[in-house]
Amino acid sequence: MARPNTLRVIARNEGPSARRRLIDIRGLAKTYRTRDGEVPSLKPMDLDITEGEFICVVGPSGCGKSTLLKLVAGLIPASAGEILIDGKAVTEPPDDVGIVFQSPVLLAWRTVLRNVMLPVEVRRLDRASHLERARQLLKTAGLNGFENKYPWQLSGGMQQRAAICRALVHDPKIVLMDEPFGALDAMTREKMNLELQRIQYETGKTIMLITHSIPEAIFLADRVVVMTDRPGSVAAIYDVPLPRPRALDMMASPVFAELAKTIRGHFYAQGHLD
């Protein structure tokens, strides 16, 4: 694949100040109120995400990663603190956001194309122009020829790709992904990482991706956010000094290995093998 070899190195001190802040998380905390009492899930945390940045969040199971994502998506209210997107406080699901869940959640009674078009129908956007984009996205995702199939006729990886197309169909500035590749086999997962990396590189979307896999996080992210044990909070943030576009063999580079070791250290120190 011939592509301009633009190298974008994010150095530690280049910092967010150089670019525009898109998502501002300020003192954000969440405590679920349940019948058996209160479940603290997020300790007050701060995080800035700049426009066009790829953020990966790793942390022990149950530390509040999904909670953080749902808060940013405006699906649940915060107990304290606030989230600003483009300077506007998130009180309801913002329009400029696409979400990919851990499972594809495709509607079984809709064909792949109509599933991808669902956000367009629900939001009553212009059908013709978005249909064009939907087809284009499906083609990019290697799903051309499957537009009129039903989800159950697709493999797990293909379904998840369709779900990613659905999240992108209204061309949101921000894409939130909660362990989108968790259910896939290692090989499909690597391929999807490569594709996602390419899409983000070409479109400059701001992506926040939650994962259990440290190599996946490092391979994809500009910055990796490591969370503490429950109730979660930011333990550390690491810049990934790898040039883009990235190739899979970068996983063998010393920089990669060093970073993986450092991040893994967090979980061993906390007594967790994530």
Add this chain to the structure above:
Amino acid sequence: MASPRHRNPVLAVIDAPWARPVGLLVILIAIWDLSVRIFQIPAYLIPTPWDVMLAFRNDGAMLAREAVPTTIATLAGFALSAAIGIPLAMLIAGSRTIEAYLYPLLVFSQSIPKVAIAPLFVVWFGFGIVPKVISAFLLGVFPVVVAGVQGFKSVEADMRDLARSMKASRLQTFAMVSLPHAMPAIFAGLKVSVTLAVVGAVVGEFVGSNSGLGFVLQRSIGNFELPTMFAALIVLALIGVVLFWVIDLVERLIVPWHASQRHDAFVTV
């Protein structure tokens, strides 16, 4: 599923889907006939298949005539079950308050034997079609509600979040997600409901009617006309089977995407 093609027409018939239940039925009838003969069961206890066949020949016209009001009452009761049961399921699944108040009462009312209260409807509404329809409805509505509630409630949390993230209105969420999602469960409920509606209609006819297969059953037992009674039972079973089959057909048209319906319909696409 591709069934192997047989050159031999006899084998092809044996392999046909309808042949299996028919084959089993033939065997059961043979066992019935043999047991009556071997154990010398008197005809006033169990008639032979041959006697029942004769009853069909003699009383066939009467049975066909009496099947009409029973079928009408069944269909009316079933239609009411669907028309009231599905919205009720929506309400119960949609509101915790309604569920808390209504659902326990519904379950409670279901435990009241309908045969015991059916005479009451006759007292209230007279010897017409109304008591039969009510009794068919009372038996038929419960499975629709239970299946519907389960269907509406089984929408995954991620699916709800997806709808919310797209800012779908309540109506959109219902029409695009909840209702289609609940359809297979609703149809399962409808299938149970229709067979119970037949029973309900017969119960209604038992206690207060001078027409219908229930009335025929009642009368033939009283007169020890066991072959006629058996014939009436068979007609009743046939009504149930045909109605069940019709709903199954409708289901195939409406929810062809569901796992239970994935036959050859899409494989050729």
